[in-house]
Amino acid sequence: xxxxxxxxxxxxxxxxxxxxxxxxxxxxxxxxxxxxxxxxxxxxxxxxxxxxxxxxxxxxxxxxxxxxxxxxxxxxxxxxxxxxxxxxxxxxxxxxxxxxxxxxxxxxxxxxxxxxxxxxxxxxxxxxxxxxxxxxxxxxxxxxxxxxxxxxxxxxxxxxxxxxxxxxxxxxxxxxxxxxxxxxxxxxxxxxxxxxxxxxxxxxxxxxxxxxxxxxxxxxxxxxxxxxxxxxxxxxxxxxxxxxxxxxxxxxxxxxxxxxxxxxxxxxxxxxxxxxxxxxxxxxxxxxxxxxxxxxxxxxxxxxxxxxxxxxxxx
Amino acid sequence: xxxxxxxxxxxxxxxxxxxxxxxxxxxxxxxxxxxxxxxxxxxxxxxxxxxxxxxxxxxxxxxxxxxxxxxxxxxxxxxxxxxxxxxxxxxxxxxxxxxxxxxxxxxxxxxxxxxxxxxxxxxxxxxxxxxxxxxxxxxxxxxxxxxxxxxxxxxxxxxxxxxxxxxxxxxxxxxxxxxxxxxxxxxxxxxxxxxxxxxxxxxxxxxxxxxxxxxxxxxxxxxxxxxxxxxxxxxxxxxxxxxxxxxxxxxxxxxxxxxxxxxxxxxxxxxxxxxxxxxxxxxxxx
Numbered sequence: 001x002x003x004x005x006x007x008x009x010x011x012x013x014x015x016x017x018x019x020x021x022x023x024x025x026x027x028x029x030x031x032x033x034x035x036x037x038x039x040x041x042x043x044x045x046x047x048x049x050x051x052x053x054x055x056x057x058x059x060x061x062x063x064x065x066x067x068x069x070x071x072x073x074x075x076x077x078x079x080x081x082x083x084x085x086x087x088x089x090x091x092x093x094x095x096x097x098x099x100x101x102x103x104x105x106x107x108x109x110x111x112x113x114x115x116x117x118x119x120x121x122x123x124x125x126x127x128x129x130x131x132x133x134x135x136x137x138x139x140x141x142x143x144x145x146x147x148x149x150x151x152x153x154x155x156x157x158x159x160x161x162x163x164x165x166x167x168x169x170x171x172x173x174x175x176x177x178x179x180x181x182x183x184x185x186x187x188x189x190x191x192x193x194x195x196x197x198x199x200x201x202x203x204x205x206x207x208x209x210x211x212x213x214x215x216x217x218x219x220x221x222x223x224x225x226x227x228x229x230x231x232x233x234x235x236x237x238x239x240x241x242x243x244x245x246x247x248x249x250x251x252x253x254x255x256x257x258x259x260x261x262x263x264x265x266x267x268x269x270x271x272x273x274x275x276x277x278x279x280x281x282x283x284x285x286x287x288x289x290x291x292x293x294x295x296x297x298x299x300x301x302x303x304x305x306x307x308x309x310x311x312x313x314x315x
Numbered sequence: 316x317x318x319x320x321x322x323x324x325x326x327x328x329x330x331x332x333x334x335x336x337x338x339x340x341x342x343x344x345x346x347x348x349x350x351x352x353x354x355x356x357x358x359x360x361x362x363x364x365x366x367x368x369x370x371x372x373x374x375x376x377x378x379x380x381x382x383x384x385x386x387x388x389x390x391x392x393x394x395x396x397x398x399x400x401x402x403x404x405x406x407x408x409x410x411x412x413x414x415x416x417x418x419x420x421x422x423x424x425x426x427x428x429x430x431x432x433x434x435x436x437x438x439x440x441x442x443x444x445x446x447x448x449x450x451x452x453x454x455x456x457x458x459x460x461x462x463x464x465x466x467x468x469x470x471x472x473x474x475x476x477x478x479x480x481x482x483x484x485x486x487x488x489x490x491x492x493x494x495x496x497x498x499x500x501x502x503x504x505x506x507x508x509x510x511x512x513x514x515x516x517x518x519x520x521x522x523x524x525x526x527x528x529x530x531x532x533x534x535x536x537x538x539x540x541x542x543x544x545x546x547x548x549x550x551x552x553x554x555x556x557x558x559x560x561x562x563x564x565x566x567x568x569x570x571x572x573x574x575x576x577x578x579x580x581x582x583x584x585x586x587x588x589x590x591x592x593x594x595x596x597x598x599x600x601x
Contacts, residue, residue: 059430059596079339082432089430091601093423097357098350109346110433112339133357149427 009034010157010188011056016065018051025051027212038179038189040199043209044307049192050090050161057087057159070157083111086155090162092142095134100126103134104148111153124148125174140167158182158189164198176201196299208303210310224302230266233273235292237261240284247280249273270294340434347441355445364508365411366449369403370456377465389557396461397555398524401547403457407449408487410515412442412494414507421504421601429595446491454483467555475554478571482550485578489543492585499592518544529563536565543581546574
């Protein structure tokens, strides 16, 4: 049966539902996270990402659906199952009156095979602050301490709920290194974030959740039909190019007819298009095309499009 | 200290199961207890409000009241000191714990503990250690101040010492369990101290701590008799006051048997309330 294969995945979700009274926060969510991958969960605020993640972490009960995380139902809340999870919740914790080292040592004591405390401090870049009490830390440092608390158990599956919110750019890169460290060792990560560059840099696959529903799942490169969306080539006609008809372009190329001065064309073969355009322009005496751009859809374009389409349909 | 590689090497299914649940519970309980004590003694607010406030009350009010209990040679302060010791125990157990749990729930500690493989028992072991250590400290300080400044006689006989210990222990247990249950009605960490102080203050006034219980209006005595503090103060009066003072008590005796019964009933009721109300997860657990 397919289910046997499916539950071999660290995260397997079928028809997940969560309702508060009459309000459906999560509706029929299916998710499949493969071993060793970094999987990103994207979506606007209030879309149900955190609720979904919290159900998977076993800190929130579901209304319905099948959920298997590392082969167990999270609702069982088994300690030996918890020992294999690393959880960094969205809100930053306060550990007043304890030093960085004490906080990490304290949580390490709960795990059968934790990372050495020094290594955990090193990984989040808090080695220099180890004797500082938590209330003396900056917001970003507190967030890093939170990450250290989440990963000190050397987890097989890590939940990172907006781990880099509030971090400065250098600290964000350190956080990325940490995600890669676990990925390189074959561990699985479920990442929630609003930063699409983070998704591009770290994740292999992603799901987009809008209004409690998964509207798209796929590899980051293919998300939202990104690979199928044509590139846009544009430049400005100058000099003798103005009166000339365009050369023979790749068969799929569509030229935007609205503007005579700026040429905009959509094609899946931008290289071939340019190969035709460049000699054509050179013949007209133009050797440097003004305002030449080749644009491929960014993850952000695709993401925003997905969200506006699905939110529009919902309201 | 192990190197990262060694940590990786010893990891595996065997390592995970090799640590038995028993030793895991012991280690987790030690970690919790150590953190409980560190945060208690480092936090000026908890030190002052739960540990030192009763001492300040004792010093200030003990210096105001004077004279002997009418018709006797016994210093009035002795009845008062007995009451303050009971308050001190309620302070470290009820106030201290309820505020502490509300803060831990509001600042993400309980949530992070629930997300870890910590055996849930370890959390409560830590709380017991916290209350026992701070309770013993509180009792010793108040006893020392009472004896050295206000002529409080130490318990005279072994029997009195035994009463002293079981009243404090049972009282602390009832108040601690009640604190865990009570913490669930505290909406957030900021309001915790204020919300906890209200019942504490009211109980102090109606339980015969500042005013002799026998001189309170009857309806007030009746209300107070439903709560632990009245029985704790009465139990401690039996330890520190001469035996013939029992005639002033409502029943004409110290009612030690009833004290044990009421405090025991509070333990059972609070434990049930705790089991029903304590949450490791949910909307209020930040």
